[in-house]
Amino acid sequence: MSHRTASEHVMPTFVPPRTPWPRAAVFVGLRFLLGTVGRLSAGVRIGWRRGFDSGESLDHVYRNVAEGITPLGRLVDRIYLGSRGWRAIRQRKAHLQETLRSVVERVHAEGRPIHLVDIAAGPGRYVLEALQAMSHLEPSAVLRDQSPAALEAGRRLAATLGVGRVRYVQGDAFDRDTLARLTPTPTIAIASGLYELVPDNRRVLDSLCGLRDGLADDGYLIYTNQPWHPQLELIARVLTNREGRPWVMRCRPQAEIDGLVRLAGFGKVGMRTDEDGIFTVSVARGSGSRDGRRPRRIEGVSGPRQPG
Numbered sequence: 001m002s003h004r005t006a007s008e009h010v011m012p013t014f015v016p017p018r019t020p021w022p023r024a025a026v027f028v029g030l031r032f033l034l035g036t037v038g039r040l041s042a043g044v045r046i047g048w049r050r051g052f053d054s055g056e057s058l059d060h061v062y063r064n065v066a067e068g069i070t071p072l073g074r075l076v077d078r079i080y081l082g083s084r085g086w087r088a089i090r091q092r093k094a095h096l097q098e099t100l101r102s103v104v105e106r107v108h109a110e111g112r113p114i115h116l117v118d119i120a121a122g123p124g125r126y127v128l129e130a131l132q133a134m135s136h137l138e139p140s141a142v143l144r145d146q147s148p149a150a151l152e153a154g155r156r157l158a159a160t161l162g163v164g165r166v167r168y169v170q171g172d173a174f175d176r177d178t179l180a181r182l183t184p185t186p187t188i189a190i191a192s193g194l195y196e197l198v199p200d201n202r203r204v205l206d207s208l209c210g211l212r213d214g215l216a217d218d219g220y221l222i223y224t225n226q227p228w229h230p231q232l233e234l235i236a237r238v239l240t241n242r243e244g245r246p247w248v249m250r251c252r253p254q255a256e257i258d259g260l261v262r263l264a265g266f267g268k269v270g271m272r273t274d275e276d277g278i279f280t281v282s283v284a285r286g287s288g289s290r291d292g293r294r295p296r297r298i299e300g301v302s303g304p305r306q307p308g
């Protein structure tokens with residue numbers, strides 16, 4: 001008899017439990033290289049210090065300027081920044097910004113205030129640049145993250161870019177109750193690069209339900225997903241995450257994340273993806289009044305906090 005819970009049955013890690021030796025040896029060698037000479041590269045150093053999945057790590061990838069100690073360090077950084085996964089991340093950033101621009105214009109055309117929240121923004125460069133470009137619409141933003149270092153980096157970046165009307169707030173992106181009480185009430189919410197960090201669909205659903213409760217009536221949710229990744233095993237065996245543990249990504253088929261978004265009470269209205277289909281950026285819209293919302297019962301996914 002299986003002792004696994006319902007959610008464990010639907011969450012393969014996509015990384016084989018054991019790597020055959022020729023490939024394992026390559027991973028050991030690569031880890032050694034990145035832990036020694038690799039530290040000459042600014043990006044690799046940020047990755048080891050903060051986690052390769054950290055907001056600061058992504059910010060270095062977005063800047064895409066090779067930096068390092070000595071020309072060798074800059075060469076390693078250029079190779080690192082040019083990896084297929086990081087190129088797709090920069091494409092995701094472009095898609096996020098295009099999506100955000102069109103959603104902001106829609107909210108403005110509806111005569112509603114533009115209050116943004118990003119629940120795991122890191123330094124939030126993509127939001128800050130978008131706010132800069134749309135300053136005539138007077139948007140405001142609350143950029144949240146769990147990491148104080150990422151928030152501090154964001155405050156510095158906002159000052160450098162001269163972006164006002166933005167607040168950086170520490171908080172847990174999976175805490176349903178906090179998300180349900182966001183102020184000012186957001187008309188647009190962003191969850192980018194977050195859900196693939198956690199395998200458990202119940203936590204993702206908690207986060208989505210919190211956003212559904214916290215968003216204004218008919219508010220918009222912009223969410224990203226990672227259906228697959230070409231370097232999944234290499235990343236899991238070689239790189240560490242923000243907790244210093246192997247960075248095992250939880251890829252989700254698009255139908256799976258869209259299903260969770262729908263269960264939380266949103267209706268999907270659009271999606272962009274890169275040519276390899278590694279990352280998607282989707283838009284969904286809540287419907288109905290905040291008062292009329294009911295917590296949902298979701299068989300096999302919901303946790304003990306669901307009503308009976």
Ligand SMILES: C[S@@+](CC[C@H](N)C(=O)[O-])C[C@H]1O[C@@H](n2cnc3c(N)ncnc32)[C@H](O)[C@@H]1O
Binds near residue numbers: 053054055123145193
């Ligand atoms: C891969 S980065 C993505 C950053 C940014 N959203 C982007 O798309 O570039 C993941 C971010 O999620 C943050 N994070 C991870 N777990 C979190 C949690 N429970 N609550 C809030 N932020 C969290 C990390 O600190 C990090 O900044």
